[in-house]
Amino acid sequence: MADDYFTDILNFDKKAYFDKYKEEIMEKSMNQYVYTGYPAVKTPEHRRRSVYETYTKPIEETYFWILEHMTTGREGFPLIEKITDVFTAAEQSAFWGQSSTRLGVQQDKVSQYLATIGKMVKDMFQLVRELRILDERIGYYEDSNDRSSKSRESAEITLKGIYVDMAEGGSKNPSSVFGMARELQFTSLPDLFFSVHPPTSREVDEYVNKLEFNEAVKRVLKRKLRSFMQWKEHTSKEIKTRKKFTLKYMRQHYDVIHMYLSWIRPYLRNIARILSESMENKKITSADLVSAFEGSLIEVEYIVRRMPKKNKDYFACVLATFIMRTRPDMSYHQEGYRHQGPLHTGKIEVITRRYAWTEEDFQNYKKLRAAEDFEIIGRIDRSVKEAMEGLGNELQKYLEEAGEETMLMEKRKKEPKKQKKKWVNNLVGTFITIKPKQEKPKKKTKKDLVRIEKEKKAADKAGAFCQWLTYKNYKKSHGFLSW
Known part of the structure; x- marks a missing residue:
């Protein structure tokens, strides 16, 4: 069973991630170095940065031009995934x-x-x-109907007690077993009622006629036993039917809860983007955003990937980060003043980084970014999961009865197959305990290390070509200084 994705994000260890991949240090200005919060690149040449500022053209064109250039064409990177898409705006802006x-x-x-x-x-x-109460009651009925059961008598007595209390109203009712014993002096009736156990309602007369009691007592006993047996047969069917419908109702409840959780996640993602903690901090601390001005900060990030020829594990990855400081222009149609959405102009900073990553490295980076803003989603999922796990194994058992593949609890792992003992162990095993050899993790051979190094170089070469070509062609196509 797959682990809960959002719980993995919630438990993601950022420190352990940067212990493994190291954190990038970038020269922000002359001899001024800062930590960027990104995995370290191999050399400064693996990172390219360009800044473009205009208040006459929309900066969306830059984003889509770079995206199309990276992903299309002969050397395009077909695998693309957006990692970050957050924004914030000045409080007084429209x-x-x-x-x-x-x-x-x-x-x-x-x-x-x-x-x-x-x-x-x-x-x-x-x-x-x-359902637990119904199972308890069904157990009484099953034991009572099983003639070979050793606990049949106790189950029958228990059911008769339930019948007297629930169906007849207990001793307060004069016509009940205990009421007749007290009011009409049928003192032996309760003892006979709880000691005679006919298998079916049709055998009541036969069982009672064998008793050596007067006819008045026998008549009353027949009436009570026949009434009890009919009650037992009908309530047995009724309880089983009730359990069946309760199981279906519980399964419906379980499915609806998960349906609502799936519905709520897109809203939580949108809220997390709008109320991004990192962007809210920038709103407070960044001088690029002034409360009284019409301004916004936008951060978009995606990764494009491609598997070079002859590579098996390592992808060529280019991470593109767009940091935009814009002045949103809220345009309207003159007829009817219909809103058309904001037009962004201003400054855009594009930073591309290239890596040679495996699928595991890529997934780890996604979790790093998701853990920053989507913590609330994992927290809600985990709280619901913990609440359901509080019901214990019974919930899982009932869901399995209802035909539901439960996602709440981990199924028991299959026991490992026992290794067959060698004949030497069988021979001396009575006298000497021979410990089996522990399997050591396979070390990478020299051939594997050479292959990995070749794949990394091939991935780095493909990423460098995409990165440089995009940088060069963008500058030329937009009339910037290039060489």
Whole structure:
């Protein structure tokens, strides 16, 4: 069973990541070096940076031009995945007001879904408790109907006690077994009722006629036993049917909870982007954003990948980061004043980094970035999971009965196959304990190391070509100084 993706993000160790991959140090200005929060590149040549500022043309063109150039053509990188897409705006800007309105709508939806999920999780506890009681009662019926069961008599007595208390109303009812013993002096009736156990309702008369008691007692006993046997047969079917429907209802509850969780995640992602912690910190500390001005900060990041020929493990990866400081221009149609969305002009900084990464390296980087802003999603998933795990193994058992493949608890791992003992062990094993050799992790051979180094070089070469070609062609196509 796959691990919960959002729980993995929540438990991601950023320090351990940078212990393995090292953190990049970049020269921000002359002899001034800063940590960037990115995995270290091999050399400064593995990183290229360009800055473009215009207040007459939309900067979206730069983003899409670079994206198309990297991913299309003969040497294009076909595998692309967006990693980061966050923004923030000045508090007094119209852009911030528009995004806040949309944020409020999504927050309302999230609160509604969370309230529903909480109520349904609470109902799950009641359903599991009800199923537990039904299982207990069904156990009495099964033992009572099984003539070979050693506990048949105790099960029959228990059911008769339930019948007297629930169906007849106990000793308060004069017509009950205990009521007739007290009111009508049928003192032997309770003892006979709890000691005679006919298998079916049709055998009641035969069992009672064998008893050596007066006819009045026998008549009352027949009436009570026949009534009990009919009650037992009908309630047995009723309880089994009730359990069947309760199982289906619980399965429906479980599926709906997971459906709501899947619905709520897109809203949480959008909220996390709008209320990105890193961008909110920049809003407070960055001098690029002034509260009274129309301004916004946008950060977009994606990775393009390609597997070079003859490579098996290492991809050529180019990480493109776009940091934009824009002045949103909220344009409207004159007829009807219909809103057309903001037009962004301003400054765009493009930084490309190239790496030779395996699939595992790529997934680790994705988790690093996701852990920064999407912690709330993993927290909600984990809280629901922990609440359901509080029900114990019973929830899993009932879901399996209902035909549901549960995702809550890990299934027991299969026991490893026992290794056959060699004949030497069998011969001396009675006297000497021979410890089996522990399997050591396979060390990479010299051939493997050479192959890995070749793959890294091939991936680096492909990434360098894409990175340089994009940088050069962008400058030439836009009339910048190039050589």
